[in-house]
Amino acid sequence: MQPLDRLGRPVRDLRISVTDRCNFRCTYCMPKEVFGRDYEFLPRDQVLTFEEIERVARTFVAMGVEKLRITGGEPLVRRDLPILIKALAALRTPEDRTLDLTLTTNGAGLRALARPLADAGLGRVTVSLDSLDDAVFGAMNGVDFPVSRVLDGIDAAKAAGLSPIKVNMVVRRGVNESSVVAMAQWAREIGVTLRLIEYMDVGHSNGWRLDDVVPAADLLEAVTSVWPADPAEPAYRGEVAGRYRYRDGAGEFGIISSVTMPFCADCTRARLSADGQLYTCLFAVTGHDLRAVLRDGSSDADLLSFVADVWRGRDDRYSELRSAATSTLPKIEMFAMGG
Numbered sequence: 074m075q076p077l078d079r080l081g082r083p084v085r086d087l088r089i090s091v092t093d094r095c096n097f098r099c100t101y102c103m104p105k106e107v108f109g110r111d112y113e114f115l116p117r118d119q120v121l122t123f124e125e126i127e128r129v130a131r132t133f134v135a136m137g138v139e140k141l142r143i144t145g146g147e148p149l150v151r152r153d154l155p156i157l158i159k160a161l162a163a164l165r166t167p168e169d170r171t172l173d174l175t176l177t178t179n180g181a182g183l184r185a186l187a188r189p190l191a192d193a194g195l196g197r198v199t200v201s202l203d204s205l206d207d208a209v210f211g212a213m214n215g216v217d218f219p220v221s222r223v224l225d226g227i228d229a230a231k232a233a234g235l236s237p238i239k240v241n242m243v244v245r246r247g248v249n250e251s252s253v254v255a256m257a258q259w260a261r262e263i264g265v266t267l268r269l270i271e272y273m274d275v276g277h278s279n280g281w282r283l284d285d286v287v288p289a290a291d292l293l294e295a296v297t298s299v300w301p302a303d304p305a306e307p308a309y310r311g312e313v314a315g316r317y318r319y320r321d322g323a324g325e326f327g328i329i330s331s332v333t334m335p336f337c338a339d340c341t342r343a344r345l346s347a348d349g350q351l352y353t354c355l356f357a358v359t360g361h362d363l364r365a366v367l368r369d370g371s372s373d374a375d376l377l378s379f380v381a382d383v384w385r386g387r388d389d390r391y392s393e394l395r396s397a398a399t400s401t402l403p404k405i406e407m408f409a410m411g412g
């Protein structure tokens with residue numbers, strides 16, 4: 074059963090948040106002034122168990138999902154994560170193919186966990202890193218976390234065979250735009266794929282303003298004026314990053330332009346939050362309570378029909394409708410929904 078939503082889009086990609094907790098306090102995501110010591114994270118009994126997550130993933134795979142991305146919060150702070158990875162790596166599509174199983178992390182826990190995760194069946198990782206300059210990065214991650222430890226985590230991921238490695242850099246005007254070229258140079262040299270991300274109005278705590286966004290066109294110009302590159306075809310429908318291949322053969326980079334060039338028409342993603350809410354858009358204001366369905370004795374068939382009905386009713390295209398007014402809607406925070 075492969076349902077289409079109201080705009081004709083299939084579901085191909087499930088992002089699974091395994092925790093709302095994070096060891097960073099990035100200013101654009103979880104600013105420490107708002108999420109300080111007394112902030113109350115989800116109590117344990119409200120967080121989905123690994124068995125519940127696997128059941129939801131299996132349901133989505135039956136509906137056509139081919140890619141699972143583990144995220145958070147910071148996914149590596151969830152205890153025993155390799156156990157979940159092992160269960161998800163065992164899933165097969167209806168055509169008996171393995172899934173693209175990946176994870177987005179700030180990299181802090183990779184030195185310890187890259188090998189156990191790879192052994193459990195994780196295919197690859199995306200690591201977030203906003204600058205190679207400690208002063209800039211420390212201010213952005215909110216906890217003065219050093220660049221060297223993220224680089225060490227990336228080394229560990231490489232050594233464990235997690236490949237390809239992508240690096241997400243959120244670019245904020247006047248904060249780290251001057252780090253873009255150095256990041257591109259480093260990524261080319263060590264053979265990772267840099268993805269420059271327009272700063273987005275997710276959640277409602279980061280005080281987002283359109284003026285803070287460095288548009289994709291400027292990001293493209295910054296990189297290609299140093300290393301010429303040509304647009305590459307998307308690898309699959311719904312790929313979020315516009316891809317560019319360097320003419321000198323040194324790989325490629327991507328730009329995620331959700332603000333200035335929305336890609337809603339091809340959005341095939343669903344998101345499962347750590348507490349079992351299903352969201353059909355990153356900018357959603359409300360979710361669908363899957364945890365209730367998971368815990369009320371419903372059969373797998375009931376679960377499948379619930380999820381398929383949610384998908385069939387989906388008509389989200391927030392980024393195409395974005396305006397000054399929508400940016401102040403009471404949207405769910407990215408760390409709570411799963412980035």
Ligand code: SAM
Pocket residue numbers: 095101102144145146147148177178179199200201241242243270271272273274275279407408411412
């Ligand atoms: N903690 C993990 C990490 O740091 O990658 C996973 C969760 S994090 C919410 C996922 C990604 O969302 C990160 O690459 C982060 O930089 C990005 N992100 C968070 N807030 C954002 C915003 N307002 N605009 C653009 N990207 C954002």
